[in-house]
Amino acid sequence: MxxxxxxxxxxxxxxxxxxxxxxxxxxxxxxxxxxxxxxxxxxxxxxxxxxxxRNYHLFQPLLYQVATAALSPAQIAMPIRRILSRQSNVTVLMxxxxxxxxxxxxxxxxxxxxxxxxxxxxxxxxxAYFGKDEWAETAPGLKTIADATEIRARILSAFERAEAAEDEAERRRFLTFVVVGGGPTGVELAGAIAELARKVIVRDFRRIDPSSARVVLVEAGNIVLPTMPAKLSGEARRHLEMLGVEVSLGEAVTRCDSEGVALAGGRQIRSSCVLWAAGVxxxxxxxxxxxxxxxxxxxxxxxxxxxxxxxxxxxxxxxxxxxxxxxxxxxxxxxxxxxxxxxxxxxxxxxxDGRTAGLFGYRDFGNLATIGRNAAVADFRRIRLSGFSAWLVWNIAHLWFLVGFRNRFVVFADWALAYVRYDRAARLITDRYER
Amino acid sequence: MxxxxxxxxxxxxxxxxxxxxxxxxxxxxxxxxxxxxxxxxxxxxxxxxxxxxRNYHLFQPLLYQVATAALSPAQIAMPIRRILSRQSNVTVLMxxxxxxxxxxxxxxxxxxxxxxxxxxxxxxxxxAYFGKDEWAETAPGLKTIADATEIRARILSAFERAEAAEDEAERRRFLTFVVVGGGPTGVELAGAIAELARKVIVRDFRRIDPSSARVVLVEAGNIVLPTMPAKLSGEARRHLEMLGVEVSLGEAVTRCDSEGVALAGGRQIRSSCVLWAAGVxxxxxxxxxxxxxxxxxxxxxxxxxxxxxxxxxxxxxxxxxxxxxxxxxxxxxxxxxxxxxxxxxxxxxxxxDGRTAGLFGYRDFGNLATIGRNAAVADFRRIRLSGFSAWLVWNIAHLWFLVGFRNRFVVFADWALAYVRYDRAARLITDRYER
The missing domain is CATH 3.50.50.60 (FAD/NAD(P)-binding domain)
Structure with missing residues (x-):
């Protein structure tokens, strides 16, 4: 009513x-x-x-898919006033x-x-950059659609610049991707970049072999997905490594600039594309x-x-x-x-109504993270899944919670087609990255 | 082979x-x-x-649909290297x-x-702005994806600002849209904006009535679609007016700034959203x-x-x-x-091969322009169509020539859903228009 x-x-x-x-x-x-x-x-x-x-509500759990060219922004974002259109006691102001x-x-x-x-x-x-705000320019994070299209442009441009590069060392730098932070966003980004390089764009270049790209996930702690049970963290790491992601644990980033990153232990990683998923x-x-x-x-x-x-x-x-x-x-x-x-x-x-409400109680339905197109880890406390079964659950859960029938339908069609064809629909470098 | x-x-x-x-x-x-x-x-x-x-080939005939929130950029753009991926004698460089x-x-x-x-x-x-390059900031044109998302943000932001405005005169200015140029792009843009205002977003606002928006198509010549036969030009104008577009003929724009435009005859149109489709x-x-x-x-x-x-x-x-x-x-x-x-x-x-090729001969397959979701005009010389039949031909022709199966399929799904539901899928205000 x-x-x-x-x-x-x-x-x-x-x-x-x-x-x-x-x-x-x-x-x-x-x-x-x-x-x-x-x-x-x-x-x-x-x-x-x-x-x-902003004028849109964002389905943030899928934002990494925009950043890695699998989905378009409009597939995971919807105008707020459209969502609340029929609720006549609401006014929306941008x-x-x-x-x-x-x-x-x-x-x-x-x-x-x-x-x-x-x-x-x-x-x-x-x-957040733990007080190193100057790192933001080098290592963008992923919270908004503008962030996602920026990251997408950086990833795709790195391959373009590698193809055009004359110098082998430069080419290596363009083909090295560093993701800082081993939480769900970092794991999802690193997995998706590895898959993009090894499966999707592998035949599209002539001078470089995209599958030789190096993807490094840097986590200061000793495990990835620290909020998951230890067994699932281990599974996630194993799946990442199967996709070709180098997982670097136990060392924080101490320097981050246009040349790449330096780690606490002194190691340097030369990279033109550093992404930030470490702090909030x-x-x-x-x-x-x-x-x-x-x-x-x-x-x-x-x-x-x-x-x-x-x-x-x-x-x-x-x-x-x-x-x-x-x-x-x-x-x-x-x-x-x-x-x-x-x-x-x-x-x-x-x-x-002059009553008092009860206090807030959190119902925990579980915890999910995906790693590439065939694997995920899922913790429903009694049931713990990893691999393909978890990935299926992940897909169903995310489709289910996407706002609005249209998005659900189109996202499903895109996923299904991308799954069958190993394709990415939204490989666009736009805005200031147009050369 | x-x-x-x-x-x-x-x-x-x-x-x-x-x-x-x-x-x-x-x-x-x-x-x-x-x-x-x-x-x-x-x-x-x-x-x-x-x-x-750029890294993408653009299906420019549908760009106005990105500018008016009906399609996403990735639906009409495809990576060049993806299109030429299987042609092994081609190297693509961005x-x-x-x-x-x-x-x-x-x-x-x-x-x-x-x-x-x-x-x-x-x-x-x-x-081109006929020597008035300073108009570019006020009145963006439509050639690239960045142009289209910019125009989309301006159109949608105008409604947002109208909803937030305290002053009635300001509100009118935000709800007035001026499209300069009566060629196919201008006609398509004006028709799509009128339709957006009158059909799509009409229930989404509380303080304004989007269907009261004024859309003015300004053409310096005496007809719209001047390359069409006179009868079809007249039909196009009639369809535009049925959609609620004011068609202003015979007066060029003489001033264009943040307040709006002035016409050669001295008339002023106050508008916060002027779009340029006049010169190339x-x-x-x-x-x-x-x-x-x-x-x-x-x-x-x-x-x-x-x-x-x-x-x-x-x-x-x-x-x-x-x-x-x-x-x-x-x-x-x-x-x-x-x-x-x-x-x-x-x-x-x-x-x-040491031979000489023949000279270039142009085969003219006809001329099409669409006006909103039910009408178009089509000139195949022997056959001239207007209204719904032309619109059907327009849709089939454009779907047919869209590069790549995926895009064709998804664009069709989006069009079909949008047609049934009077919806626009890509109503996003992104980048510098985020407030």
Missing amino acids: EATSGGSRLIGSRARQAAGHRPRVVIVGAGFGGLAAAKGLRHADVDVTVVDR ERVEGIDKENRFVQTTNSRIAYDYLVVATGARH MASRAAKWLGVPADRAGRVHVDRNLNPPGNDEIFVIGDTAAVTDKNGRTVPGVAPAAKQMGEHAARAILAGL | EATSGGSRLIGSRARQAAGHRPRVVIVGAGFGGLAAAKGLRHADVDVTVVDR ERVEGIDKENRFVQTTNSRIAYDYLVVATGARH MASRAAKWLGVPADRAGRVHVDRNLNPPGNDEIFVIGDTAAVTDKNGRTVPGVAPAAKQMGEHAARAILAGL
Whole structure:
């Protein structure tokens, strides 16, 4: 049922009478958390405003496939206002948030002030360089579509420049790819680059052998996928090595520039294409709110997802450091962000009716990471899979959760065709990489 | 049959013995003309080098659909080296050409010199501003994928800014779209924008009514589609007006800035989104070659497509001003470029065998332009169509000529779904338009 104005059975009507106006909920950020919060308020007699500086919701788990030319941006991104089109109590604004005035309860954007009674902050995280921000130019990270098309252009351009290079040492440098960070994104990127070089583009060049490309995954810790059980981490490493990825463990990167990287042990890797998947830093929400944050910039929230003393403000998803009602640390993954968004909506509904909502509890459905086109690792606690079966589960799960029928259908068609033909559909070098 | 080294029956073997090396053909530009030339040499005992500053061949007739969010870039673009992957006598280089040394017969790129025995120049054209280059920033034209995503971002951002605007006059300015130029690109763009506003996004906004958007097509001449028969021009105008496009004829644009445009008659149109489809200027090939060009920068070539006195050089496609062997002026369309590329290949093959090829004759298969999702105009001289039948022909023709099975399949799926659901799949505002 859609909310209609003044419907007496609508949740929030009592609060409306008390406040003298329809309660205003502002949601900043339309990732998994923000969208879930908006959808959770679909039957509420409130005015919801969703503010995002982009016009699209991004299915981030598949972003590495855009970065490695397997999918087009539009296949994993959808306009926010399209997703929320039928929810008549929502207004979507594409604006950049500059700050939050907790005292007077408004969000300051570049162009306007948006007053709120309840505020949901779901602004996510970006990659971080551990204080070495100058590395960003050399080693882009992967969070937005612009990041993904940039990385795609760098990977494809490296092969182009290798084909054109006159000097053998230069050619080697162009054919060496370094991925920093052994978490899911790093593992997925390294696997996809190795596969691109060895399978997809292998016949397209005349002067170079793309399959001779060197792909190095550099992880400072002693295992890849550290949040996985040790056995699956080992399996993931084995699958990566089968694809031809060199896995370098136990040494951090100490230098990163146009020549490549240096590792803590003194080793140098000459490379023209270094990608960053090592660190994450929350958005500036803690600064906007003037509340304490942890080292990764995440706002400390209580078990109702409020920053202490601000019951009308919810901080959710990657922006928040959360311990749930069972004392578990909540990981920075899409399902957790969704659940927090749903919790925020429930808590707001309860507040509007003068009730109190329960505390937030995280349901862990498992953990998945893919390595190339035939292998993945999956941890559902009772069941642990690796190899092809895990890869199938990974595909089904990701297709299932993709927003919107159209995307699901087209992504499936593309995957199926790419699988059969070993092809990559979106091998485009665009924008500033056009020569 | 693929060329194999030294095969005695291969065309060009005699010339190879005479020259002491395998003849080298350099093709600059991998548009319709350049690709056709390369393919025409597939059985020749020559070394072909295709040089392009981009890594992709673009199906330009559908570019306006990327600019209006109906298709993704990868659906109408394909890597050049992928297209030519199986033609073993071709090397593809992604390099920017800086000049041509006719004396010593080499092409100078940013990084290298590429020697040639035969040269095919197929570098196309860009939009031109009739000496008002400062208009380019305000009114982008549509030639590359970067242009198309830029225009897409401008169109979609205008609606976003209208939704956020506080002031009614500003809102009107954001909701006014001006397309300058009544040729096929201008007609297609204006029709697609009107349709986007009136059909696709109409339910996605809360504060504005997208269907109130004003789309003005400004043409300095007295008809739209001037290369079409008068009856079809009139039909096209009628279909545009049915879609809600204001067609302004007989007045040129005299001012173009961030406020909008002014017309020769003194009328002002306030608009935040002006698109340019009015003029075309050939690439710098005439300057590289030091040969005469017409006002649009096109190289004057003889009926063998050589600049006078340079039998080893062919200038084809939009870069050339051509009168064919029957005395007809050859239009700047994709089929003409293809035919010229095929002719250049035949002439090179003949030259290698010491024969002379016939002169170039243009076969005119007809002329098509589409207006929105149900109408088009088609001129096959004997048969003239307008409305839905022309639109069907337009769709079949364009699908048929799209390079590669995959693209054809996916574009068809997207079109079919978009037709049924009145949806646009690629409504993304990316890169510098992210706020």
